[in-house]
Amino acid sequence: xxxxxxxxxxxxxxxxxSLELRCNYSYGATPYLFWYVQSPxxxxxxxxxxFSGDTLVQGIKGFEAEFxxxxxxxxxxxxxxxxxDAAEYFCAVVxxxxxxxxxxxxxxxxxx
Amino acid sequence: GAVVxxxxxxxICKSGTSVxxxxxSLDFQATTMFWYRQFPKQSLMLMxxxxxxxxxxxxxxxxxxxxxxxxxxxxxxxxxxxSAHPEDSSFYICSAxxxxxxxxxxxxGDGTRLSIL
Numbered sequence: 001x002x003x004x005x006x007x008x009x010x011x012x013x014x015x016x017x018s019l020e021l022r023c024n025y026s027y028g029a030t031p032y033l034f035w036y037v038q039s040p041x042x043x044x045x046x047x048x049x050x051f052s053g054d055t056l057v058q059g060i061k062g063f064e065a066e067f068x069x070x071x072x073x074x075x076x077x078x079x080x081x082x083x084x085d086a087a088e089y090f091c092a093v094v095x096x097x098x099x100x101x102x103x104x105x106x107x108x109x110x111x112x
Numbered sequence: 113g114a115v116v117x118x119x120x121x122x123x124i125c126k127s128g129t130s131v132x133x134x135x136x137s138l139d140f141q142a143t144t145m146f147w148y149r150q151f152p153k154q155s156l157m158l159m160x161x162x163x164x165x166x167x168x169x170x171x172x173x174x175x176x177x178x179x180x181x182x183x184x185x186x187x188x189x190x191x192x193x194x195s196a197h198p199e200d201s202s203f204y205i206c207s208a209x210x211x212x213x214x215x216x217x218x219x220x221g222d223g224t225r226l227s228i229l
Contacts, residue, residue, distance in 0.1 A: 036220075043118070043205055043220040044156075090155060100146075100207075100218060102155040 004093050006103035013081050014111050021076040021106050023091030031093035033074040034100075035065055038088045047089075050074060061085070086110045115139050116208050118221030126229055127198060133191045133224045135206030141186035142208035146218065147179070150203040162189055196228045 005024045013019055025031060032051050036044040048059025055067040065076045074091060091103040115138040123131055135145055144163050148156040160176075162168035162183035170176045178200075180192040189208070193200050203225055207218040 041203075041223065041225065043116075043222040044207075045220075099158065099161070100156075104155045105153075107153075 004091055004101050004103040006089075006091055006106050008106045009104070010107045010109070012109040012111060015083050016080050019076075019078045019081045019085070019108070021089050021091075021108070023074045023076065023103060025072050025074070025091075025093050027072075027093065027095060029095070030069060031095045033065075033067060034092040034094070035059065035063070035074075035076045036090045036092060036102075037061075038090065038105075040087075044090065047076070081108075081110055083110045083112065116142075116206065116219045116221040118206050118224055120224060121222060122225040122227075124227045124229065125196065128195055131193045131196055131226060133193075133204055133206070133226075135189045135191070135208065135221055137187050137208040137219070140208075140210055142189070142210060143186065144209045145183055145189035146207045146209075147181060147189075147191050148205045148207070150205060150223075152203075156205060159191075193226065196226070198228045201226055201228045 003026050007022050034049045035047040037047055038044050047063050048057050048065055050057050050067045058064050063078050065074055067074050086108055089106045092100045094100055117136045117138055119134045146161050147159045149159050150156045158171050159174045160168045160170045160181050162181050164183050164186050168181040178194055183189040203223050205223040207220045209218045
């Protein structure tokens with residue numbers, strides 16, 4: 001079945017440490033790929049997106065993500081996490097038109 | 113950037129009442145709006161897609177008579193939860209996009225927390 005998988009339900013990191021959130025998809029073609037962040041009780045904010053070209057994309061708030069076709073992955077990274085980064089992170093894909101398919105999310109806790 | 117306003121942000125009402133949620137695109141014309149439902153600690157599930165001036169397309173398993181969607185203008189879509197019951201309690205999020213070829217960017221509202229007593 002076609003899906004978007006975020007293997008880590010919850011991740012805890014120390015402030016200042018590096019972060020990597022995993023995302024895998026299982027579709028025949030390369031979809032458009034996105035990472036969103038959601039603070040409690042809020043909507044979603046787009047962090048970054050990949051359409052084509054350079055497989056390392058830069059986003060807002062110091063985040064970046066790397067598309068690896070061979071692994072069907074689009075992992076999100078940040079070199080140094082800030083306490084304000086604590087939130088829920090969703091990976092999403094668009095196959096055609098504009099229908100988004102979201103992963104189940106990864107909850108990030110940042111400890112001082 | 114593009115702004116989508118969703119109102120109300122939170123609503124509490126008695127079982128059996130109908131609740132209307134508004135989604136407005138403030139600085140662009142939204143040809144397409146989407147309605148999602150999110151249960152606690154879960155991802156967003158697409159409920160329906162609505163194009164301005166036409167009937168909404170509902171995802172499988174979503175009751176169209178239960179969740180009425182109207183997209184009468186390019187800046188406003190409404191979701192009405194009819195005869196709401198406690199199991200309808202959830203976080204509802206709208207998003208809006210405009211026509212830009214294959215990829216139509218989606219901009220999300222801040223969501224509506226619906227609690228049915």
